[in-house]
Amino acid sequence: MSGIISKEVLLSKFKGALVGAVLGDCIGSLFEGLWAKSIQVEKVLQNIGQLESAYDAEKDAKKPEKQHKLLWDYTDDTAMARSVAMSLIENKGLNPSHLAQLFSEEYFANPYRGYGGGIITVFTKLRDTEYSDPYKPASEQFDGAGSYGNGGAMRIVPAPLFAYKQNDVEKLTELVEQITKITHSHPSAVDGAIFQSFAVDQALRGPEEVNIGSFCDELQRRIREREESEVTRDQCTSPSEYPYASIVDDIRKYASQDSLPSEEEISENLGTDISAYRSVPAAVYSFLRATKPIDKLQDRNSFEKTIILAITLGGDTDTIATMAGAIAGACYGIEAIPKSWQAGCEAVDDALKFAEQLHQLSVSD
Template identity: 35%
Template sequence: MGNSSSHEPKGVVPMKSRFRGAVMGSLYGDCLGERYENMWTEIDVKRVIMYYNDTAKKVREKEAKEKGFVPHTDDSCMMFDLGESLIRNKSYEPRDVMKSFAETHAASKPQRNYGKNAAILLRDVRERNYEGNIYYPAKRQFSGTGSYGNGSAMRVAPVPLFYHGDPVKISNLASEQSRLTHTNPKGVNGAILQALAIEKALNTDNIDDPAQFVEDLYMQLNELTSDKAGLEIYREKCDAVVKLLSSKSLVKAPQYNKEIGSDVTAHRSIPAAIFCFLYTLNPKRIPALSKYNGFLRATILAAAYSHDSDTVGCMAGAIAGAYYGVEALSEEWKFACEKSDEAIKLADGLYELNTTGTGDRNEDPVAENE
């Protein structure tokens, strides 16, 4: 595959820090990208850097009086709902997860920006009092083809933490939780790919060959998914990621969006998040970001280059956080992000479940009869 040079050396990061990094990275990437979510265009990297620095300065100089003044979106709402259900039940309980999704949505302010079709689905299951087959409403959407948006991937960070060390169970749970809202094979495979990327980052100390990282991920997806129909587009997009990673010149936002894409579709936005993580391993790739650590480079690039800025930001943040650990995020931004304390609590709860082996983690997630 070829070795991409000049990556920062990175020491061994404790697993608890990686768990915290994955959850906190997902939240922070969402919060950072939220500012640009409705613009649906590329933003100058220096503009996002300025926002990052100005926010940190407000905290340092105590201009920000209240903790959590930078809001998150529906991405983090659903990530918390899924993770907290896994901890509460010590297993995957689809009806409980769906109820959490719907109740949180019903109580949310419009600024959370739930997608239109997700909002329709969640209102529908709530009005039905969560009775019947909980997977059926999602199967009916889009004339029976199901959604291939990125909504089931944006929330998936708790899944590889719950089943850390077991890619088969990670894949199965990523798939099952996806089918609650996104049943199209492209949507399901996007959630699996994102979960596997987080798991691979958790297990990796140093990435010497980013292109091989992508190839390994695709091969793992190909092996583990039961939805083979949605794979061809992921082969194409992973190849596009590898192509851009090997570019000798600076990859700019228009090229990134032409070759990979970064809209709400799963098959574009998940490869985009993986690209942002891997492209910024080398601090020299983007001169404006060279003085920042790899975690910040990945998330700032994702927010700047991506049309769906909050979601690509949260997914890139989850992967980067799993790799670099939570210490890579500044204390100022931990203070600034809404629900950062809850994110750490969620990560610690999943870490405890994983290390103690309590609950039904030895059982594969099983869907209700469809």
């Protein structure tokens, strides 16, 4: 980890994390569910080119930046991340009942964001019970096993921002666990959200010049301690006793290669589906591999490469890209994120506002 980070740099990183997550979601949603073979780099660049061309055309027309036409909407990933940010800011900490209410009310106000059927059941039960026990509906899912999906990890980025000031891994872990269990109580889902939050936290505290080996070593150490501390792993979805700690070895291997691994190889070994264990590692890989050269992306910076690479993996592209974008944004800051991308995606202004408010909580006495 690096030394002391100035308030200005930290604010840029906070903004980068939240905006990066929004952009990954908005851009990635265009390709959700597609096989990797059908998503070529050229296709992703073509869609991104729409953002850049629209921005340039309106800028040439001397229209105010606020008037730029939004091209792409966010999905449930961002909708739930917004609720996490708003609840943490309003309560200056976690209030599970309040957060559960925000989740539920947001869904019923805007149900078209792409929510899964299981989570809708949870929101309905939460509303019907007036949020009296915010953890009960999720704990009853799938015969009491709980969901092992990536819905906890996809929305968790406000948590490491809020917990930054404490600089306490145990407190961050506890916060993330409590936030995640409102909708996803399976150990693999909870650990996936923790794994993602650790990656964001490391990116916030580290330098822009990422060392793949060091990053992986620290991430593996942290998640191994978490997995060793758990009483039971009988619900684990991996044959390994310490699944997330073990998969860091694969992340390190593929991210360190000079030649880009095939999308099929990443999908088979790291995963690109809707489960936490089979998607969060792909997001971390995308961030780390984007620190190295990638063919056809020589003119793109590391943040841009992160988003594009995450999408080309196929599968749950919006969620993998939103998680990867959060990590990359936390590392490189808002200055690395093209203004044309920001102007064309929904809710970026709110992300910037939430970042400022979380930053204020982080630097205040």
